[in-house]
Amino acid sequence: VQYKYYLKMKKKVLVTGVTGQDGPNMVDYLLKETDYLVYGMTRRSSNINLSNCESFLNNERFQLVYADLTDGGSLDRLVQEIQPDYFINFAANSFVGCSWDMPEHVMDTNAMGTLRCLESIRRFQPKCRFYSAGSSEEMGDVDYSPQDKAHPPKPRSPYGVSKVASRFLVKVYRESYDIFAVHGILFNHEGIRRGEEFVTRKITKSVARIKCALDRDESFQPLQLGNVDSIRDWSDSEDFMAGVWLMLNQETPKEYILSSNETHTVKEFVSLAFQEAGIPGLWSGEGLDEKFRIYEENKILAEINEEFYRPGEVDILHGDSAPIREELGWSPRFSFPDLVKRMVNNDLEIAKKRTFSP
Numbered sequence: 336v337q338y339k340y341y342l343k344m345k346k347k348v349l350v351t352g353v354t355g356q357d358g359p360n361m362v363d364y365l366l367k368e369t370d371y372l373v374y375g376m377t378r379r380s381s382n383i384n385l386s387n388c389e390s391f392l393n394n395e396r397f398q399l400v401y402a403d404l405t406d407g408g409s410l411d412r413l414v415q416e417i418q419p420d421y422f423i424n425f426a427a428n429s430f431v432g433c434s435w436d437m438p439e440h441v442m443d444t445n446a447m448g449t450l451r452c453l454e455s456i457r458r459f460q461p462k463c464r465f466y467s468a469g470s471s472e473e474m475g476d477v478d479y480s481p482q483d484k485a486h487p488p489k490p491r492s493p494y495g496v497s498k499v500a501s502r503f504l505v506k507v508y509r510e511s512y513d514i515f516a517v518h519g520i521l522f523n524h525e526g527i528r529r530g531e532e533f534v535t536r537k538i539t540k541s542v543a544r545i546k547c548a549l550d551r552d553e554s555f556q557p558l559q560l561g562n563v564d565s566i567r568d569w570s571d572s573e574d575f576m577a578g579v580w581l582m583l584n585q586e587t588p589k590e591y592i593l594s595s596n597e598t599h600t601v602k603e604f605v606s607l608a609f610q611e612a613g614i615p616g617l618w619s620g621e622g623l624d625e626k627f628r629i630y631e632e633n634k635i636l637a638e639i640n641e642e643f644y645r646p647g648e649v650d651i652l653h654g655d656s657a658p659i660r661e662e663l664g665w666s667p668r669f670s671f672p673d674l675v676k677r678m679v680n681n682d683l684e685i686a687k688k689r690t691f692s693p
């Protein structure tokens with residue numbers, strides 16, 4: 336990469352998963368908060384979707400680079416060429432539901448992928464600081480709430496297992512080779528760049544679709560959901576980026592949990608999202624017959640579809656992020672209602688543009 340002379344001396348950060356949610360949020364954060372050069376890694380494919388990268392693709396301190404977590408040679412090449420000071424690995428197959436359908440792929444990308452990153456760093460850039468994206472899914476079938484760092488790993492999905500494996504690989508490499516490597520445990524984090532298969536974005540997209548149909552007096556398909564009693568600790572992904580950066584810039588590598596410390600059910604998310612769009616509704620019925628209807632009308636907004644149940648469910652995730660708040664001074668800016676509002680309004684804007692464009 337031929338940078339202008341005044342950029343050549345700067346520190347370099349390699350961020351993987353740059354077309355997803357956390358990758359681009361991290362790039363935005365680094366371009367705003369540091370003067371470092373940022374390399375965003377994605378896989379080569381015939382159809383790359385860069386829609387989440389629009390805010391920085393033309394920034395002179397940003398460079399898009401290609402490699403794959405399932406191809407160690409491609410990571411070696413990138414690490415040798417860039418010689419990064421920081422390596423932030425947000426690339427993963429992160430959809431828990433899909434991990435039962437493609438367990439080998441999930442283990443290869445997420446667990447072996449972490450190992451390949453660590454090996455590249457060990458061999459070619461041992462001074463580089465490494466961040467591994469851990470998950471509250473590692474807690475799984477929880478013993479107690481809220482969950483802290485001492486909670487034992489009890490994963491319930493191949494995805495959860497892949498993240499537990501990554502956690503211990505990071506520990507082993509840190510202790511064996513003195514590499515600065517941390518595996519932060521992040522509870523659910525969402526936002527306007529969230530993929531549509533995750534429940535929050537699925538809900539807000541449907542709210543926008545249904546709102547447009549109601550405004551035009553058209554019929555619509557209700558939103559179809561699986562287990563709406565799941566309890567999650569949801570935050571805004573943008574808030575977590577500062578926490579990840581704090582973890583990477585401590586004197587000695589210590590791992591922390593990032594979470595909002597409060598819980599809500601999927602049902603609550605649905606109610607609030609429709610309410611935000613001006614469509615108040617009510618839940619009624621039980622089990623597979625549970626439905627969310629427009630208040631005082633018989634129009635069904637959301638219903639249960641068994642297809643979206645998982646072979647194994649994590650019933651509750653509730654984080655305790657007190658240590659990073661007290662020790663590193665991290666704190667989130669967005670509340671749960673802020674998050675729902677941002678996501679709904681963003682999808683309403685997108686839906687309106689689609690409706691009115693030729």
Ligand code: F7E
Pocket residue numbers: 429430431432469470471472521522523524532533534535537559560561562563565566567601643645648649
């Ligand atoms: O599901 C239930 C579903 O897919 C949340 C990932 O970022 O956070 C995320 O994992 C809950 C589950 O996220 C539908 O059964 C009901 O109980 O949005 P989700 P997740 O599985 O919690 C962790 C921390 C990660 O690390 C992961 O990478 O909602 N649910 N109905 C549904 N979920 C989906 N996706 N679709 C439904 O229709």
